[in-house]
Amino acid sequence: MQTLEIDTALGERVSTRDPVYLDIIELLDDEAAMLDDERLEEWLELMSEDVRYWAPVRVTLNRGQGLGYSDKMGHFDENLPMLQLRVRRLRETKTAWSEDPPSRTRRFVTNVRPFRLGDDSYRVASNILLLRSRGDRGPLDILSARREDLWRRSGDGWKCAERTILLDQTTLMVQNLSFFL
Amino acid sequence: VARGEDGEVSVLLNVCRHRGMEVCRAESGNAAFFRCPYHYWTYGQDGRFIGLPVAKEQMQGDIIPKDELGLRRARVERYVGMIFATWDEQAPTLAEYMGDIKWYLDLMFDRTDEGFVVSGPPQRFLIPANWKCAGEQFAGDGYHTLGLHRSLLELGVLGGAVGMDSAPGMYGVDVSASGHGLRCIPQAETYQAFAGASVDGLSPIDKLRLVPPPGVTPDRVDQLARRFTPGQLRVLADFPPAAGGMFPNSGCINFYSPMPDGKLGVAMGWHSFVPRGPAGFELLNWVFVQRGTEADEELHRRSTIFGAGTTGVVEMDDAEAWPSMQRSARGAIGRRQTLKYQALLGDKKPDDWAGPGHVYGGFSKDDNQWNWWLRWLDFMTGKAW
Numbered sequence: 001m002q003t004l005e006i007d008t009a010l011g012e013r014v015s016t017r018d019p020v021y022l023d024i025i026e027l028l029d030d031e032a033a034m035l036d037d038e039r040l041e042e043w044l045e046l047m048s049e050d051v052r053y054w055a056p057v058r059v060t061l062n063r064g065q066g067l068g069y070s071d072k073m074g075h076f077d078e079n080l081p082m083l084q085l086r087v088r089r090l091r092e093t094k095t096a097w098s099e100d101p102p103s104r105t106r107r108f109v110t111n112v113r114p115f116r117l118g119d120d121s122y123r124v125a126s127n128i129l130l131l132r133s134r135g136d137r138g139p140l141d142i143l144s145a146r147r148e149d150l151w152r153r154s155g156d157g158w159k160c161a162e163r164t165i166l167l168d169q170t171t172l173m174v175q176n177l178s179f180f181l
Numbered sequence: 182v183a184r185g186e187d188g189e190v191s192v193l194l195n196v197c198r199h200r201g202m203e204v205c206r207a208e209s210g211n212a213a214f215f216r217c218p219y220h221y222w223t224y225g226q227d228g229r230f231i232g233l234p235v236a237k238e239q240m241q242g243d244i245i246p247k248d249e250l251g252l253r254r255a256r257v258e259r260y261v262g263m264i265f266a267t268w269d270e271q272a273p274t275l276a277e278y279m280g281d282i283k284w285y286l287d288l289m290f291d292r293t294d295e296g297f298v299v300s301g302p303p304q305r306f307l308i309p310a311n312w313k314c315a316g317e318q319f320a321g322d323g324y325h326t327l328g329l330h331r332s333l334l335e336l337g338v339l340g341g342a343v344g345m346d347s348a349p350g351m352y353g354v355d356v357s358a359s360g361h362g363l364r365c366i367p368q369a370e371t372y373q374a375f376a377g378a379s380v381d382g383l384s385p386i387d388k389l390r391l392v393p394p395p396g397v398t399p400d401r402v403d404q405l406a407r408r409f410t411p412g413q414l415r416v417l418a419d420f421p422p423a424a425g426g427m428f429p430n431s432g433c434i435n436f437y438s439p440m441p442d443g444k445l446g447v448a449m450g451w452h453s454f455v456p457r458g459p460a461g462f463e464l465l466n467w468v469f470v471q472r473g474t475e476a477d478e479e480l481h482r483r484s485t486i487f488g489a490g491t492t493g494v495v496e497m498d499d500a501e502a503w504p505s506m507q508r509s510a511r512g513a514i515g516r517r518q519t520l521k522y523q524a525l526l527g528d529k530k531p532d533d534w535a536g537p538g539h540v541y542g543g544f545s546k547d548d549n550q551w552n553w554w555l556r557w558l559d560f561m562t563g564k565a566w
Contacts, residue, residue, distance in 0.1 A: 001209045001302065055492075059208040059302045068208075073301025073468060075491040077483045081441035088336060089494060095331035098497040170208070171463060172306040175504055176497035 004056055004069040006148065006166070010123045011115035024114045024124055027151070027158050032109050035180055038102065040087045043180070044080075048152065048159035053078040055145075055165035055181065069166060075177055076165065083180075098178040104133040105179055120153040128165075128181060132174070141174045143167060145181060182264060183215075185226040192266035193228040194253035199241075204252065209302070215252070228252035261290045262297070263451070273566055281358035281537035285365070285422045288413055289435045292394060293401050295472035297449070300482045304466040304490045310503035311510075312430050312454040312462035313557070318499065319426030319433075319452070320362035320553040321355045323545025329498050338439070338494070354420050354531060355549045358538035360556025362549035363425020365416065366436070368392075375437075385411070385418035394421060395437050395447040396471030396481065412535020420531075428556055430454040430462075435469075438484040446484020447471075460507055466490035522547040522554070 014021050034043040047053070055076040056069040078086075089096045111127040125148055132141035150162035165181045183191050183205075195203045197217040204215040204224060214231060216223040220240070223231045230250035233240055241250055255266035258275035265275050276283065290297065308315070318325065326339065333339040339350060354365040368388075372380045375392045383391070386406050393402050394417060405414065416422075423436040432452035440446045449470070455463045468485045470478045488495040509515040524547045530540040541548045559565065 057302050057304055060206070062207045062210055065207070065210055070301040072478075072482065073304070074486065075304055077479075077486060079442060081443075082483075082487055085336070085338070085441040086494065089332050093332040093335040095328075095335060096498070097329060097332075098501045170305060172491060174306060174491075175308045175310075175500040176306070177492045178497045 001059065001061075002071045003061075003066040004071045004164075006067065006069070006164075007123075011117040014114040014116055014122065020116075020122070021112075021114060023153075024122065024151070025112055028109050028112060028124070028126060032107050036105050036107055038090075040090065040180075044084060044087060046158060046160055047080055047083060048161045049080055051078075051080050051083070051159075051161055051163070053083060053160075053163045053180075055167055055177075058167060058170045060170050067166075068170070075167070075172070076181075098176055101135065103179055106131045106133075107181075117150075122151050122153075124149040124151055130179075130181060132179070143169075143172070143174065143177075143181065147181070183226050183228075189227065190257055190259070190264055191227045192255040192257050192264065193224075194255070194268075196253070197222055198230070198250050198252065222250075224252050228254050260286075262299075269565075271566065278359075278566075279361065279427065282356070282361035282363065282425075282427065284413065284536050284538075285356055285363055285416070285425075286427070286433075288409070288417050289363075289422050289425075289433065290469070292397055292408070293404050293471065293473065294408075297396070297469040297471045298475075298478075300468040300470045300478055304486070305463055306491050307457060307461055307463050308500050308503055309461050310507040311459060312456045314503035314506050315432065315452070315454040315462065315464065315499070316426060316428070316430050317550045317553045318503075319424070319431070320360070320428070321357060321364055321425065321545065321549025323351045323353065323355065323364050325502075326350055329502055330495055332498070333494060351545050352543060353545065354534070355541040355545055356422070356425075356536065356538045357541070357549040357552040360428030360553050361426065362428075362553060363422045363433075364545060364549075365420035366423045368419055368421060371437070385414040388418040389414070395435055396449060396474050398471075398473050401473060410535070415533065416536055426452075428553060429560075430456070434485075434489060438488055440480075440484050440487065444480055444484075446487070447474075447477075447481045448485045448488050449481065450485050450489060452489075460511075464490070522551040525551060 031046060053076060054074045057073045057075060059068045061068040090099055108129040109126050113125045115123045117123055125146065128145050128147055130143045145168060146166040148164040149160055152159050152161055183193065185191065195205050197204050197219065199222045200219055202217050202219040204217045214223050214225055221234045223233060225231050228251045230247050241247060255268050257264060257266050260275060330339060353367055356363055356365060372392055380388045380391060389405055390402050393399055409417065424434045426432040430453060435449045438446040438448040450466060450468045453465045457463050466489060468482045470481045486493060490496055526541045526543060526546040526548050528539050529542045531542040534540055
């Protein structure tokens, strides 16, 4: 099986004492709030025109055979128009049943490690723990993942050019992913 | 599932004959043999018993001979590259089991000499509902698109304008055979949209030249004429099978899927609904890409999972309905309420329809799903196969 190669440390680590580190923490915290509060139009503004947003599927492999992420198949594999259509479905119709009533998501983004690739271009690794509550049912859905992002900063502010969501599970214990990670 | 050095595919029960630990604990990889970690009982790629350590102590005992201590093997057959297995030695052959539905499934998945490739490992996720919810829906519920997938009708992603009295995509031909079922969707609007022209008077193969089936490149259309009967070509040209399921627990799709960026994608793949207890099933979603269109593999993969599976804008709403049905079935009163399969059309074969099976032309009604349940009842009451 072809598996995805993941570069863990591209570029120069941005120190926690570097003001850019705090800018990136602020960015990811604000982004998390946008998604939990379902301010999705604002969130789309953070995505670049050429964004690739994807979450490869994972298989269990024996030790030494790699992490098991597919270099092809994903749960998500999106460009900007696809992300925009998902948001339009929630906004412009009253029939997006998987999110009506809406899920209540609560996400925790930690272990943020930015790496400087060039001027105003950063690879940012982070961990995400996402909890979802629907209706009056328990227990909560739990998803944990590592995210590998590519963020660029320009006059328009920060734009995400790439997000790879590396989910820990091979079989997701959720009925769908009707939200963003 | 293991392919031996001789190329032969074996489907083995992943349970050691000794104490029952799983002998293979990775989903993918290469191995010369399967060795149980617990006590090192070792089996060949085809499951035969090879041996165990400290052979002189004969820890396999002398009650069952060595050549009967292999891993349990399933009966295996192939169809268009897919591997089907059964534990039942009394089961008929795969071709007999598929019966009349094969005539149509060939039109979906056996179109070209080169066949298709599977585009990476499947999505896997757990839906808190009984597997039959998905099984019976894929057998032929065209009607649910009207309600459950209404958001996509409203957005214009599926069909055209929608009102309470119109229902694009719900008219067509449902086909049912031995519990298997699928839906054939009229192509007149597709030709109008893609070719901008009326196709009246064109022969089936000329229509297929104008707009080849999803994933079939223009230079392969001649293969269709060679591979299929004239009756099959008429169905493929005018009412291609687009979605369905093989009884009991699979689903399949194959249709064009226009994407939000203006590209024309293909949604092609296979689902398995694997029971995980009475109130849960694992959905496995494989994406197929027709060989010869590898340049578009990424597009076809993306367009398939945009609609189907974990994040599919179509199927994420199915995953809202099935668990809800499951919760209703747990209610003290809710469980006593019967479900309604009362809109039975009865066989209604369109003129010139060459295909076998029960054929229901018109609005997609309950016949296919009811037949699915009757087939299930046969198995539950011992009238298997």
